[in-house]
Amino acid sequence: AGKMAREFDAVVTSLPALQDISSMTILCSDKTGTLTTARITIHAESVWCCGSFTKQDVALYGVLASNPDKKEDPIDRSVTGHFERVFGPSGANILKEYTKTRSVGFNPIYKRVVYEYTHPKLGKITIAKGLPTKVLDTEDGGKDDAADQWKVMDHAKYRPVVEKTDFDFSKAGYKTLGVVVKIGDGPWNYCGILPMLDPPRHDTAQTVKNLVNAGIEVKMITGDHLNIAKETARLIGMGVNIHPGESTREGTQDKNELIKNANGFAQVLPKDKREVVLVLRNVFDSVVGMTGDGVNDAPALSAAQCGIAVDDATDAAKNAAAIILTSPGLSAIYSAVVESRRIFKKLKAYVTYRFAATIQIVIVLTLLIFISNCPINSLYVIILALFNDLTMLPIAYDNQIASSIPENPNVIRMLTVSLGLGALETVFSLVFAYGVEHCGSLFKGNYAIGTCNKQTQAIIWVQMFISAELLIFTTRASSYICFSQLPSLALTVSVFIGCLVVSFMAAGAKQFGELHVVDIVLVWIYDIIGLFFLDILKVAMFNFFEENTDVLPDTTEQDKANRAANKAHAHGHGDVESASQAMSVDEDVTRASVSANRLTDWALQHSDRLSSMDVSQRQSMAGRSAGLRSHNMANHDANKHVRESLSGSITTTRTISAAGGSELRPSFIGGSIRPNVPGNRSKF
Numbered sequence: 001a002g003k004m005a006r007e008f009d010a011v012v013t014s015l016p017a018l019q020d021i022s023s024m025t026i027l028c029s030d031k032t033g034t035l036t037t038a039r040i041t042i043h044a045e046s047v048w049c050c051g052s053f054t055k056q057d058v059a060l061y062g063v064l065a066s067n068p069d070k071k072e073d074p075i076d077r078s079v080t081g082h083f084e085r086v087f088g089p090s091g092a093n094i095l096k097e098y099t100k101t102r103s104v105g106f107n108p109i110y111k112r113v114v115y116e117y118t119h120p121k122l123g124k125i126t127i128a129k130g131l132p133t134k135v136l137d138t139e140d141g142g143k144d145d146a147a148d149q150w151k152v153m154d155h156a157k158y159r160p161v162v163e164k165t166d167f168d169f170s171k172a173g174y175k176t177l178g179v180v181v182k183i184g185d186g187p188w189n190y191c192g193i194l195p196m197l198d199p200p201r202h203d204t205a206q207t208v209k210n211l212v213n214a215g216i217e218v219k220m221i222t223g224d225h226l227n228i229a230k231e232t233a234r235l236i237g238m239g240v241n242i243h244p245g246e247s248t249r250e251g252t253q254d255k256n257e258l259i260k261n262a263n264g265f266a267q268v269l270p271k272d273k274r275e276v277v278l279v280l281r282n283v284f285d286s287v288v289g290m291t292g293d294g295v296n297d298a299p300a301l302s303a304a305q306c307g308i309a310v311d312d313a314t315d316a317a318k319n320a321a322a323i324i325l326t327s328p329g330l331s332a333i334y335s336a337v338v339e340s341r342r343i344f345k346k347l348k349a350y351v352t353y354r355f356a357a358t359i360q361i362v363i364v365l366t367l368l369i370f371i372s373n374c375p376i377n378s379l380y381v382i383i384l385a386l387f388n389d390l391t392m393l394p395i396a397y398d399n400q401i402a403s404s405i406p407e408n409p410n411v412i413r414m415l416t417v418s419l420g421l422g423a424l425e426t427v428f429s430l431v432f433a434y435g436v437e438h439c440g441s442l443f444k445g446n447y448a449i450g451t452c453n454k455q456t457q458a459i460i461w462v463q464m465f466i467s468a469e470l471l472i473f474t475t476r477a478s479s480y481i482c483f484s485q486l487p488s489l490a491l492t493v494s495v496f497i498g499c500l501v502v503s504f505m506a507a508g509a510k511q512f513g514e515l516h517v518v519d520i521v522l523v524w525i526y527d528i529i530g531l532f533f534l535d536i537l538k539v540a541m542f543n544f545f546e547e548n549t550d551v552l553p554d555t556t557e558q559d560k561a562n563r564a565a566n567k568a569h570a571h572g573h574g575d576v577e578s579a580s581q582a583m584s585v586d587e588d589v590t591r592a593s594v595s596a597n598r599l600t601d602w603a604l605q606h607s608d609r610l611s612s613m614d615v616s617q618r619q620s621m622a623g624r625s626a627g628l629r630s631h632n633m634a635n636h637d638a639n640k641h642v643r644e645s646l647s648g649s650i651t652t653t654r655t656i657s658a659a660g661g662s663e664l665r666p667s668f669i670g671g672s673i674r675p676n677v678p679g680n681r682s683k684f
Contacts, residue, residue, distance in 0.1 A: 008335040009327035017322035020305040022340035022407045023287045024216055026280055027333070028273070028300065031222035031232055032175075033074065033293040034310050034330070036198040040078035040175065044086060048165050049192040050158065058192035059086040062179045064098060065115045065129040072312070075106075075177065078196055079129075098125070106130070108223060108270055108296045110146045112138070123184050132166045132178030132193050133159070152180055153187040162190065169195045170227035173235070205236040207330040214337055214552060215405035216289075220264030221273050223296065229266035239263030245272040248279075256283050273300035281305065287406065291333065292317055308333060338552060341402035344409075349476035350395050352418045356475065357388060357468040359422025364429045364464060374452035380461040380512075383502070388468055391498035394490035398476060401485050404550040417541050421475070424537055425467055428530040432523075433460045444516035458513025462506045462520060467527040469495050474535045478549045479542075481535050485551075499524075 001012040012018060032038055047055045063083035066076040083091055101124075102116040112130025119125055128148070133140045136159060138149045152158065162178070169176045174195040182188045208218050218238060222229050223245075230240045245268030247258055259265075259279045265272065273290075277300045280286045290297070290304035293313040301307030301320040309321035311328050318324050325332045361384065368374045436447045436459060447456045472495060477484035503520050505512045542549060 004323075004336060004339060005326075008332050008339060009325060010332045010336050011324045011326060012322070013324060014322035017306050018340050018343060019409075020287055021289060021323070021336055022344040023409070024289045024306055024337065025286045025406050026217045026219060027211060027289040027291065028219045028221050028277055028280070028304070029290070030273075030292040030294065030297050031220055031224055031229060032198055033312070034291050035204050035220065035232065035236060036200050038074040038198065038293070038312070040074045040196045040198045042078050042082040042194050042196050043174075044082060046169075046174075046195045047192060048169075048195070050161075050190040053189075053191045055192070056086060058179055058194060059083045060094065061127050061181050061191050062129055062177070062194055063091075063095070064117060064125075065113055065127040065179065067103075072314075074198070075196075079177070079194065082194065104146075104148065107146070110134075110138075110144050111223075112146075114148045125184075126182040126188075127179070128181075128188075129177055129179045132162050132176050135178040135180045136162050136190060150180075150182070150188045152190045155190075158190050162193070165193055166225065167227065169193070170225040171231065173197070173228060173231035175224055175228055200232065200236050201329050203329040203331045207334050208236050208238055210334045211337070213404075214334070214402070216337065219262065219276070220266075221268055221276055221300070222264070222266050223268055224266055226266040229264060233263065242266055245269060248272045248275050255279075260284055270296040270299050273297065274303050276300070277303045289333075291330070292321075308336075338402040341407055341552075342400040344407045345400045345403065345478070346395055346398055346476075348407075348409075348414065349398070349400075349472070350392065352414055352421070353392070353472045353475040355415065355418035356422035356425060357471055359419065360425035360429060360468060361385075361464065363422075363426045364433070364460075367430065368433065368449075368460070372449050372452065374449055374456070376457050376461060377454070380457065383505075384461065384465050384468075387465070387498045387502065391469060391494045392472065394488065394494045395472070395476075398488045398491050399485050400476070401478075401551040403478070403548060404552050405548050413545050413547070416545075417538065420537055420541055421471065421534055424534055425471065425530075428467060428526075428533075429460070429464050432463050432526060436460075442522060443519045445513075445519050455513045455515060458506050458515055459519060459523065462502060462515070463523045463527060465502050466499050466523060467530060469499050470527055470531045471534065474531060474538050477535070477538075478551060480539055481531075 001015060001018065004010045004012050004018075029035055044055065044059075047058055049055055049058055059082055062079045066079045067073070068076065068080045070076050087094060098117040098119055100115060100117055102114075104114040106113045110130075111134045112128050114126065114128045117125045117127070128135050128150075131140075135152075137151045137155050138144070138146065139151075143149075166176050166178075175198055177194040177196060179191040179194065180188050181191055211218055220229055220233055220238060220242065222232075226242060226244055229242045233240050233242060241261070241263040243258065243262050243265055245265050248255060248265060248268070249272065256279050259276050260283075265276060268276075273292075273296070277288050277290055281288045281303070287306070288304045289306040289308060290300045291308045291310055292298075292301055293310045295314050295316045298314075298316045298320040301309065301317055306323065307321040308323045308325065309317040310325050310330070313321070313324070323336060365376055365381065368376065434449055436443060436456075437449060443459075445455045445459065446453070447459060449456060472491070473481055473487060476487060503524075506515045507517055507520055508514070541547075
């Protein structure tokens with residue numbers, strides 16, 4: 001847990017989570033703030049206005065239905081920032097004219113907020129913002145028990161337009177926010193829709209890819225629109241077999257199978273997230289992890305075996321989680337998986353070793369007494385047991401490579417392997433004890449099991465000690481010793497120092513037999529040869545049990561580089577747009593301005609209000625867009641630079657035609673920081 005906090009920016013609040021995450025087979029993840037940055041931006045030129053409302057109206061009513069003091073709320077933060085960009089310094093004076101009298105905060109069930117104001121000229125004003133179809137008609141998707149219920153004027157007329165607009169935005173990867181207003185006792189009027197972009201985190205795609213390669217299935221569970229979930233899943237390399245959340249509310253076996261086979265669920269309620277986790281955990285016996293950042297994620301975080309709260313999560317999410325990430329990005333999750341699997345292999349190696357060594361010591365000492373009436377000196381046995389524990393202390397710092405699939409602690413299999421190794425060790429020790437007296441031409445000492453003299457006891461003790469110590473090198477290896485990760489220097493030195501100390505004691509002290517050096521060397525050779533036979537038996541048992549011996553690539557250095565990159569992103573707020581500030585000027589313009597130019601072109605072509613703009617202003621806007629494109633083309637021809645994208649080595653700089661229109665639809669992974677823009681959508 002200390003290493004996780006120091007090196008992987010992950011605070012473990014529940015120690016069993018270290019084992020659970022090594023066995024995790026499914027990771028369910030929230031989208032907003034977890035897979036994405038939650039640093040939402042509103043594209044002003046794409047705001048959809050209804051009827052006679054202007055974009056300024058939508059910005060004003062949107063910010064009035066927001067709380068500018070809630071800096072941690074990404075929605076309110078983005079709406080406030082949009083208002084400031086639209087109105088500039090004069091916006092503060094406009095807001096002073098409105099006096100707030102009542103507010104109803106956001107609820108994941110109601111999916112809207114309501115604010116009431118008084119205005120010196122307009123009188124009472126009620127404003128709501130939320131899910132576009134929910135603020136159109138509060139009974140959309142089922143009537144709730146909120147006090148404020150309404151249908152906007154001509155809602156039947158506006159519904160298909162609102163749904164079409166929302167659908168187009170969602171297909172392009174935009175979250176949407178509907179704004180409605182009611183002045184005095186008049187009817188509710190639909191103002192417009194704010195399109196919000198929430199790009200994936202800088203490391204999300206690579207983390208998802210790494211988790212899948214590690215045998216972990218990743219599912220997205222989000223309250224956002226189904227199309228937004230699918231577009232985000234496409235951008236980060238996840239499957240797009242995503243279903244609406246209402247499909248999780250049926251109490252049938254078909255529902256359980258759907259949850260098992262789906263890549264995710266959208267438009268879910270907090271109880272739906274918990275239901276998905278519980279079905280995977282209880283019905284299919286999966287070890288489930290859950291990542292999230294909000295209050296609505298807390299029920300699912302507490303239900304999962306391994307709940308993970310991401311950086312900047314709410315207190316409710318942190319309290320429900322077993323692991324809390326302290327740096328932006330999700331790479332710490334993969335690092336935690338890898339490290340926990342390494343810890344599991346260390347524990348497994350020690351447990352297997354301890355059982356096998358104990359079997360050898362107990363059976364050999366017992367048989368020597370019952371068969372030949374040759375008890376080993378009690379001092380020898382005490383030293384054997386003491387050193388056997390002391391030399392194994394560095395096993396906690398051993399080098400291990402994580403398994404390529406989730407670890408499954410099978411106690412029966414582990415004990416069987418230990419029994420097999422301990423039995424073979426016992427055979428080797430008994431063969432040596434009864435055979436050493438018949439090898440007089442090789443050994444210099446006077447050894448006879450029948451007389452059980454001090455030299456005989458000493459050489460049996462030395463053989464058992466060295467063989468038991470060397471056993472750790474085979475139990476720690478997932479395959480043959482020569483093809484596995486080298487042991488740590490600390491473990492190697494500890495084992496050999498213990499063996500050498502016992503060897504010197506046996507050779508130099510009369511109390512320990514004062515054995516001949518040649519005899520001790522022969523014992524070393526005998527035990528090393530026996531170690532290879534033990535290794536062969538271990539691999540044979542692994543093959544019989546179909547034990548997985550594949551390991552993940554050793555990415556220790558890469559992990560360090562990723563953590564350094566995450567800290568750099570933390571200074572840039574951890575999202576794509578802020579991270580681009582750390583790039584070179586040319587690369588930043590290439591990535592950011594391409595997307596902005598494409599959106600500007602779309603707005604010029606499809607917005608009636610821009611179409612009615614003064615000709616000189618339109619030409620000025622188009623000229624700035626074309627100028628940026630020319631600058632990008634010049635940089636491309638001069639530098640031909642290539643950067644590493646989220647999913648691998650992908651060239652993100654491309655030649656951009658000045659007349660580029662429909663062909664300019666690069667995805668996020670292809671180098672654009674914004675997803676595709678919906679086409680052929682006009683103001684109602």
